[in-house]
Amino acid sequence: MSYRIKEILPILEELAPLAYAEDFDNVGLLVGDVESTLTGILVCHDALETVIDEAITKKCNLVVCFHPILFSGLKKITGKNYVERAVIKAIKNDIAIYAVHTALDNHPNGVNALFCNALGILNSSVLVPKSDFIQKLVTFAPVEDAATIRTALFAAGAGTIGNYENCSFSSTGTGTYQGNENSNPVVGERFEMVAAQEVKIEVTFEKHLQSKILKALFASHRYEEVAYEVYSLQNSHQNIGLGRIGQLEHPMDEVEFLTMVKSKLDCGGIRHSAFLGKKIQKVAVLGGSGSFAIKNALQAGADCYLTADLKYHNFYEAEGKMLLADIGHFESERFTKNYIVDFLKEKITNFAVVLSEENTNPVKYL
Numbered sequence: 001m002s003y004r005i006k007e008i009l010p011i012l013e014e015l016a017p018l019a020y021a022e023d024f025d026n027v028g029l030l031v032g033d034v035e036s037t038l039t040g041i042l043v044c045h046d047a048l049e050t051v052i053d054e055a056i057t058k059k060c061n062l063v064v065c066f067h068p069i070l071f072s073g074l075k076k077i078t079g080k081n082y083v084e085r086a087v088i089k090a091i092k093n094d095i096a097i098y099a100v101h102t103a104l105d106n107h108p109n110g111v112n113a114l115f116c117n118a119l120g121i122l123n124s125s126v127l128v129p130k131s132d133f134i135q136k137l138v139t140f141a142p143v144e145d146a147a148t149i150r151t152a153l154f155a156a157g158a159g160t161i162g163n164y165e166n167c168s169f170s171s172t173g174t175g176t177y178q179g180n181e182n183s184n185p186v187v188g189e190r191f192e193m194v195a196a197q198e199v200k201i202e203v204t205f206e207k208h209l210q211s212k213i214l215k216a217l218f219a220s221h222r223y224e225e226v227a228y229e230v231y232s233l234q235n236s237h238q239n240i241g242l243g244r245i246g247q248l249e250h251p252m253d254e255v256e257f258l259t260m261v262k263s264k265l266d267c268g269g270i271r272h273s274a275f276l277g278k279k280i281q282k283v284a285v286l287g288g289s290g291s292f293a294i295k296n297a298l299q300a301g302a303d304c305y306l307t308a309d310l311k312y313h314n315f316y317e318a319e320g321k322m323l324l325a326d327i328g329h330f331e332s333e334r335f336t337k338n339y340i341v342d343f344l345k346e347k348i349t350n351f352a353v354v355l356s357e358e359n360t361n362p363v364k365y366l
């Protein structure tokens with residue numbers, strides 16, 4: 001079976017919805033023609049020039065990478081650095097590049113869930129819940145239409161709260177309206193002051209679904225003018241966000257724990273704060289650069305926080321209350337590309353999905 005690249009994009013969106021990405025990030029299709037016929041998919045951590053060479057050799061014209069090769073804007077593409085060389089080679093060879101990065105970082109089954117699973121961290125929850133992501137729709141409907149409208153909104157993705165679906169609140173009241181000479185009211189006559197029993201329906205939804213939900217509202221509502229309000233909520237999304245925190249099945253000594261981490265994640269070395277002489281059981285993790293979440297790990301009562309790219313003064317921020325460890329950026333995300341390959345192979349059967357053999361970790365250890 002043949003595919004065009006644009007037919008694979010919804011599958012990649014299912015893997016890592018682009019709306020989950022952080023505002024600073026650059027995710028999705030970065031290079032390539034969506035109308036191209038797909039010949040194969042190469043999955044990598046970083047879409048470097050050597051990876052593009054590998055894609056050419058393996059006849060893959062779509063490279064799915066974790067880190068975006070294009071992060072900040074390019075004013076010139078002359079091949080003067082590793083980013084420009086990779087992009088030029090991809091364009092010359094009709095190879096598309098698609099990045100997932102923080103869209104997968106924030107996913108409940110993504111980078112940090114894989115991190116937890118590798119270390120046997122159980123019952124984990126989001127460490128830094130995503131904010132400014134939930135909206136509320138309030139609308140008003142005739143009593144006899146309320147169930148139909150609620151069903152349409154649920155089908156469009158509204159009303160999901162944590163592990164519960166089809167969540168809403170309804171209250172009954174009196175709505176009034178009076179049409180002008182251009183109106184065509186469903187209930188009542190033009191110029192008539194109408195007072196009708198109506199149901200106020202309230203549902204929450206993830207903000208990227210707004211257009212889809214409003215389309216469902218208008219399609220299911222019979223009023224000529226649909227009264228509705230959309231609010232942005234301050235609530236954080238409890239299932240989407242960066243990092244995770246959970247518990248080891250059994251407490252471990254600090255040295256024993258870090259030795260296990262080093263082995264499981266194949267770390268070249270671990271930089272850590274002073275040992276505190278206490279057992280490690282509650283563990284927070286955040287793949288990639290995670291110094292910004294030290295305070296979150298402390299507030300959550302973590303015995304240890306594992307992340308990467310810590311600077312000298314970050315280690316003071318543990319405040320002698322928590323073991324803080326920098327295990328390496330690549331190491332903290334090392335299971336990501338395998339997860340992407342497994343996901344795509346399950347969704348796209350009988351098609352070439354290839355795991356890159358290139359080690360793109362730029363950090364070496366003596």
